[in-house]
Amino acid sequence: MLHIVLALFIFQPIQVEEYTLGNGLKLLVYEDHFAPVVSVQVHYRVGSYNESVGLTGISHLLEHMAFKGTAAHGPHEYSRLIEGAGGIENAYTSVNRTVYHAHLGSDRYELELELEADRMQNLLIAGEEYTSEKQVVMEERRLRENDPYYMIFEQLDLIGFSYHPHRRPIIGFMADIERISRDDVYKWYRHYYNPGNAVIVIAGDVRPQQAYDLVKRYFGALEGHKVEDVEFDEPPQKGERRFEYRREVQMPALAIQYHTVTVSHEDVSALDVLAMILSYGMSSRFEQNLVRDKGLATAANVYHVNYKYGGNFIIFGVPQTEITLAALENAIYSAIDSLKTIPVLDAELEKAKNQALASAVYQQDSPSGIGMRLGSWEIEAGGWEKLNQYFEEIQKVSKEDIIRVAQTYLTKNNRTVGYLLPEEEN
Structure with missing residues (x-):
């Protein structure tokens, strides 16, 4: 259906x-x-x-x-x-x-x-x-x-x-x-x-x-004037950045961020499908490998967010009680690295593409939802009609595209890693 x-x-x-x-x-x-x-x-x-x-x-x-x-x-x-x-x-x-x-x-x-x-x-x-x-x-x-x-x-x-x-x-x-x-x-x-x-x-x-x-x-009678944006060019990240953030928490967690692309970029569709492969649904790689099979995490999720002038591929993970953040982090990288060299299965790719399409469709399954999508794409992508192009591009994503974007964006030099840890005793 x-x-x-x-x-x-x-x-x-x-x-x-x-x-x-x-x-x-x-x-x-x-x-x-x-x-x-x-x-x-x-x-x-x-x-x-x-x-x-x-x-x-x-x-x-x-x-x-x-x-x-x-x-x-x-x-x-x-x-x-x-x-x-x-x-x-x-x-x-x-x-x-x-x-x-x-x-x-x-x-x-x-x-x-x-x-x-x-x-x-x-x-x-x-x-x-x-x-x-x-x-x-x-x-x-x-x-x-x-x-x-x-x-x-x-x-x-x-x-x-x-x-x-x-x-x-x-x-x-x-x-x-x-x-x-x-x-x-x-x-x-x-x-x-x-x-x-x-x-x-x-x-x-x-x-x-x-x-x-x-x-x-x-x-119609109101006076209007155009407001120009100032575009800021963030220099490419040239090395991994790491930090610890200590608070009163019962569960430690880690967050990993990779810089990606604007909402109108040609690679946004492949990155969205890649995010689905990693963490969307019970059959996703993170759910199967990190949560169920190896019991390393209670949760491991991916969020690919895109704006008018940039985007982020964000991973958030919470380890099981006896698992260190370092062990979970390394397992996440192993799952990502496998996508850089081994093509995904046909069924896995098609399922991820359908999930990406379904997710987008559900977001606009009401007058309010479709209106929000049109307004955001008009302003952030440079035209609402690019939303139609996005759906077309999702269907065209190939195994080679998944390998290419994983190799291009999900790299050590392009990532920032944060550990959320309990406060240390004095």
Whole structure:
């Protein structure tokens, strides 16, 4: 059944109506009348990548303040209006995007467009609200700092990157959050929140022309300006980097990071399939060899994450009680090294490709899901249509591709290794 579903999806590329307003605002409309619901999303081209030293976390802080009111709508009124219309809403900040989204009945989505247009141009960012909300964000930061398993990944980025913006956490460093002023946030808002720096995605039970007319009504008169990214070139890593991070933990763990490629790179599909071969499902190599057969790990997972300006192939492992981190680390390398020289079996490759396709399909199995994918690929890959190309490239991944990308990216000189260990007694 899965193969049938995948085949149907593969031969029906995503169809999107695309519009650009005179002020630079991009609109993507995905029409799907399966259910009478619509997802409306505003994707701004700004995130932690755009921040500088001293301003880390400012994009996330602005996201919080975006719910604190305009002259027309008071604090928290946005959420009350959406919920009162039977919808759900939220927002998030990532490396390259800040996204505001709501999911409503198809007869109510105009409300979200009206509110987002107001939010795009009329945020107050009042001093009293700012002081209060900053404390909320600082508490979020404290919670992360109190989670050693989160912090090992933060340390991995800090040590794995020399000066690239990817080394900075999305939530920001505590000292910067404390220091950022209300005026800093307001300037950030005025620079990045405008039609020329935004993509609106409307997905679901909607007619494209109607969606365009509504977007033009609410956003067409707003002034827009294009914001250029500054691309940072991280020097190639020339040697393994290692560190220990000690906290009060019961279970030690290790994290390994390899630098890979951008989301639009031709090798991203082969690396995604490689990640599936190593750690996706009960028949994956890590699960079979490290967890079940040899009993070295309680967990061993791979995460291949890609952004507009780079990517990481991350491995996280937790050893069994009597197993050292070094023993687990060496076993991980043995599993990787075998993929550099021995071709995978036909059945293993096909299963991994189907898993990669299925994983992507499931991520977009709703108006909200497909909207998020379209917005992220539009901004981070340089065009939503490259999502269709990605599915085509997954199907073309060969045994030789797996060997090549393993040899190219999963090398000792290109990796950073962190050990999470219990604190030592004095």
